[in-house]
Ligand SMILES: [Zn+2]
């Protein structure tokens with residue numbers, strides 16, 4: 001054990017297994033993509049060569065050369081793609097190397113028994129956790145979410161974003177970067193965290209919850225189809241189901257039915273109940289709207305003067321029908337009002353209840369949860385924010401029975417002295433008792449102690465308070481120096497009850 | 513050295529060395545593709561030449577043979593390339609799989625989530641963010657170029673809800689640190705207490721700067737003028753011997769062998785300590801202290817989890833951790849801890865400590881038990897003096 005009683009380097013490696021696991025997964029993925037690329041190109045070239053053979057046999061010189069040029073062009077394209085893959089591999093290897101060096105540093109500090117150096121190392125470690133937290137939870141700007149769509153469509157794959165970002169000049173009008181990434185770069189920690197992976201997770205999940213946009217998730221599902229299938233994950237079904245629900249919501253029945261037939265029907269074995277609900281939903285909504293004739297259509301056609309009344313009616317409709325705020329964006333206008341539905345007087349409230357759960361916006365949150373679960377599992381990343389895990393452990397380890405309790409201080413008629421004593425003398429610098437952590441710490445377990453930890457020279461005052469006698473005397477002279485109180489040589493001030501006692505009243509205690 | 517780290521390093525260097533020698537499978541893939549391309553271009557040149565020859569020659573037979581040869585070469589190149597890249601692709605995959613098997617599987621022992629048995633409350637994020645803000649204010653502000661400190665204060669208040677009174681202090685601190693880093697000692701000199709250790713180290717730093725710029729005379733004069741005066745003001749005579757190496761440097765050698773950046777960091781550290789103390793800011797952020805305790809206790813949580821998993825017992829409901837974690841000094845001493853010597857349990861508000869007439873201390877529960885709820889006198893468990901519950905007095909320990 002080292003002097004801080006902190007874990008060994010071996011334990012640290014286990015604790016940070018993911019920072020080696022993730023880049024290695026990415027390396028494998030990169031190779032897989034190279035192999036796929038080669039496979040594809042080889043097939044293509046094979047066809048091209050066969051074509052070349054037959055053209056050559058006809059002695060059509062111009063066409064032969066043309067075909068050969070086509071082949072060369074294809075190889076050149078492949079070459080460029082491979083260059084990118086190689087560059088990405090170099091970057092990933094660099095990440096691993098930086099991390100090995102980071103733990104070698106720790107090893108050296110431990111061997112040198114350099115306590116100050118170790119503390120600095122742990123401060124950087126803490127910053128890394130902060131960076132991780134900020135990256136995972138960073139507020140994303142709309143522009144960034146838009147960005148995601150383009151990136152997702154770009155081949156080959158999302159990992160290259162990291163490189164791209166680095167290469168792009170700061171002058172370009174890119175959106176303000178994620179605060180976590182900004183923080184990591186500023187602290188020179190960017191090679192120690194696979195922030196690109198966290199950022200992608202953040203972007204896809206925020207697209208779901210903030211924008212109700214499915215396309216980034218769809219491209220991720222497509223990319224990782226075989227993984228999801230091997231786990232028989234429900235993610236693809238839930239995503240398609242959501243797509244369907246959204247189409248029904250905006251009354252795009254044609255595409256809703258198409259979505260149902262092409263994407264949902266194949267899940268009939270595994271998700272039969274939901275499919276029943278899905279088909280029922282369509283009928284339900286259609287029926288609702290059929291019995292509200294004309295007005296809906298009128299609303300939709302009078303775009304101009306609708307601007308004013310739209311938000312209110314939409315709000316009303318959604319709060320009744322979907323229980324929540326309306327989704328922020330849905331291109332086509334939904335023109336049914338709460339009043340309309342009320343006029344219709346639903347006879348079947350059970351039905352309404354069943355479907356309103358399907359239509360509820362909270363589905364987006366659960367979809368996000370399913371996505372994050374699969375995403376983090378795939379990379380072996382912890383599902384909870386590491387910072388929160390460390391905080392939970394740390395709070396319990398520090399939390400004593402005396403924590404979160406305010407000493408029952410009394411006040412004298414000397415305001416300034418009271419202020420000084422309450423704020424600076426009796427006040428504890430305990431992190432668990434700090435303003436920022438005390439609300440969180442309340443329900444966490446206490447630490448377990450087997451030994452008393454008190455102070456030198458314990459003396460009891462007549463009021464039952466036990467202090468370090470030298471500190472009491474030092475406090476008395478501070479109070480004199482600060483002119484907050486006039487105490488004789490033989491007097492001290494109890495900072496809790498603010499009464500003056502004589503040093504001759506001290507009772508030496510023997511706490512064992 | 514750590515065993516796992518050694519293996520990790522050795523395994524990685526195999527991959528890394530190949531990579532830096534341009535010998536990695538993927539790089540070979542690329543090279544083979546480039547060569548393939550070059551060969552194709554060469555053959556295209558051949559073909560072009562041959563087509564020209566064909567136009568003014570009559571020996572059709574020979575030309576057909578030549579053409580056939582080109583076609584064969586094209587095919588051969590393709591086959592070679594295809595074989596090569598496929599092979600390298602496999603090698604690359606094996607390489608990473610091996611890395612996984614040989615070392616990564618060994619360092620995989622548990623998931624972080626395993627120990628998260630006492631989750632933070634749902635509203636925790638709000639407070640965590642505030643703590644993050646304070647943490648950033650304390651450690652990371654001096655690395656941000658700030659033109660207007662009040663912007664930073666606003667930012668910290670708006671984004672992280674940091675009290676402007678506190679962040680203002682940190683902004684000022686960061687400004688002085690930034691100037692120190694830039695080699696400008698004036699503001700820190702003006703801030704520091706006369707005769708403090710910080711002042712001395714700043715003088716030393718200043719002298720080193722003179723020395724570094726090659727102006728020995730100036731450095732010499734500076735040391736002579738400022739340091740003796742300083743030594744008169746302070747009672748810290750032990751500082752005297754620190755001046756000697758610097759003076760020796762001035763007299764003897766021309767090379768700068770002292771570590772100026774080290775001295776600068778020393779000053780920054782001293783300044784930070786003094787600054788936090790004077791402004792009643794805690795030297796370490798609460799976030800850092802808690803995370804540090806989390807790092808230290810992690811191994812205990814993991815160990816306990818393993819034991820408990822084997823016996824199928826849930827331990828998340830306990831209101832006290834089932835194990836003791838020894839923390840270093842800077843993480844303890846926030847509150848007095850008194851373990852009742854009879855009960856072997858920490859005293860609490862419900863079970864407070866009581867002083868016996870002999871000035872030994874036990875907890876209320878022990879007192880009740882020993883006195884049979886106050887019905888009889890008893891002998892102190894630590895000395896021969898008799899005690900009674902009625903004569904015991906409730907006490908409380910207070911840290912100053
Ligand atoms: Zn506390």
Ligand SMILES: [Zn+2]
Nearest residue numbers: 870872892895
């Ligand atoms: Zn006794």
